[in-house]
Amino acid sequence: MDLETTDPDTVLDQLDRRLITALQLDGRAEPGRLAEVLGVSARTVTRRLARMRQAGVLRVVRMPDVEDAAVGALLLRVRVLRGRVDAIAQALADRSDVPFVDVMLGGHEVGAVMLSDAGSRDRLLYGQLPATGAVTETTTHAVLHAFADAGQWQAGYLTEQEAAALARPVPARPAAPPPLDELDRALLERLGVDARQSHAVLAAAVGAPESTVRRRLHRLDAAGLLRTHTTVDPRLLGMAVDANLWLDVPPARLAAVGTELARHPQVHGVFATSGPTNLLATIFCPDHGGLYRFLTDTLGPLGVTRAETTITARAVKRAGVLLRQPRRSRAAGLTAAR
Numbered sequence: 001m002d003l004e005t006t007d008p009d010t011v012l013d014q015l016d017r018r019l020i021t022a023l024q025l026d027g028r029a030e031p032g033r034l035a036e037v038l039g040v041s042a043r044t045v046t047r048r049l050a051r052m053r054q055a056g057v058l059r060v061v062r063m064p065d066v067e068d069a070a071v072g073a074l075l076l077r078v079r080v081l082r083g084r085v086d087a088i089a090q091a092l093a094d095r096s097d098v099p100f101v102d103v104m105l106g107g108h109e110v111g112a113v114m115l116s117d118a119g120s121r122d123r124l125l126y127g128q129l130p131a132t133g134a135v136t137e138t139t140t141h142a143v144l145h146a147f148a149d150a151g152q153w154q155a156g157y158l159t160e161q162e163a164a165a166l167a168r169p170v171p172a173r174p175a176a177p178p179p180l181d182e183l184d185r186a187l188l189e190r191l192g193v194d195a196r197q198s199h200a201v202l203a204a205a206v207g208a209p210e211s212t213v214r215r216r217l218h219r220l221d222a223a224g225l226l227r228t229h230t231t232v233d234p235r236l237l238g239m240a241v242d243a244n245l246w247l248d249v250p251p252a253r254l255a256a257v258g259t260e261l262a263r264h265p266q267v268h269g270v271f272a273t274s275g276p277t278n279l280l281a282t283i284f285c286p287d288h289g290g291l292y293r294f295l296t297d298t299l300g301p302l303g304v305t306r307a308e309t310t311i312t313a314r315a316v317k318r319a320g321v322l323l324r325q326p327r328r329s330r331a332a333g334l335t336a337a338r
Helices: 014-025 031-038 042-054 085-093 118-131 160-166 182-193 199-206 210-222 251-262 288-302 330-334
Strands: 058-062 074-080 100-104 109-114 135-148 228-232 241-248 267-273 279-285 306-318
Touching: 014 031, 014 042, 014 058, 014 160, 014 228, 031 042, 031 160, 042 058, 058 182, 074 085, 085 100, 085 109, 085 306, 109 306, 118 135, 135 251, 182 199, 182 210, 199 210, 241 288, 251 267, 251 279, 251 288, 279 288, 288 306
Parallel strands: none
Antiparallel strands: 058 228, 074 109, 074 135, 100 109, 100 306, 135 267, 241 279, 241 306, 267 279
16 A cells, blocks of 8 residues: 655645545545535546545545554654664554554654554564664553544544534444454455445455445444545645654643643644653644644643654655555565564
8 A cells, every 4th residue: 555755845725625624524425425515516526536646645545443452552662773764664664563654853763653462562572673773772652542543633624514514423332343254354455445445346346245335334334443544745734744742741631631632623643651751642733833832832731741742754654554665675574474
């Protein structure tokens, strides 16, 4: 699943941005539905979406089960020798159990999210990473609670009425995940590549009747397994700075601060964590001045005792989608055989 890196000088007009915001609300919405809400023709919607996808600007995929697997998921901060950061980042991105990888500003740290069992986790942390010789330090934070994740962020180019018309009801999560058979897994895998495939296309791909596919998708949706992620370069939406805020919050304030930050329109992830800090907030800002204002005006009144700010220099993988072609290297030994 590769998405070519877009030219930062690429320009999206207002309708393009409105379409992307609409897909952030419902990644599988049909062109006719999008057209009705946005007040344009279905043909215009189809043409605009095709152009953005062909240009490598836009991709909609099924969101990896970050929310379901959040408790116990790992947030990795991997410090790397200068000159080796690309190799380590790309090798981590090759792993199917690592849906998010970023290279941080400064060129010596890689950030990643890992969803894995204990065996794969231990092999990576205690064997493969140290064995490369390029890794100088790894800090591991376990997620204790997810207040918001990347699948919930919206760019904000719709009115409240338009957003409400497209917002999908959040299904009540079952006490236990539903059992999945081979057909369920095949459908989820296909949607992880392209969540906008029609029922007919999916049916042909998995060799099942279209009516069966519709029923299965309805069941999976009701179980909360069809959340989507609209992958797009945030710079094209007016957000030039992507930052991670590693926060110290008094335990008595942790839930309140996490909940408050999750509501903020610039925040695209909030997690209570173990480790040296106890809360991570990931935010998009229009520029560095906007990041400063977020720190002073938003964090300041919340009673945060300390904030470490790291800025993403380059996103390598988002929601399981590679944002650039990886270069193979000896660091590929980090790739899990999964």
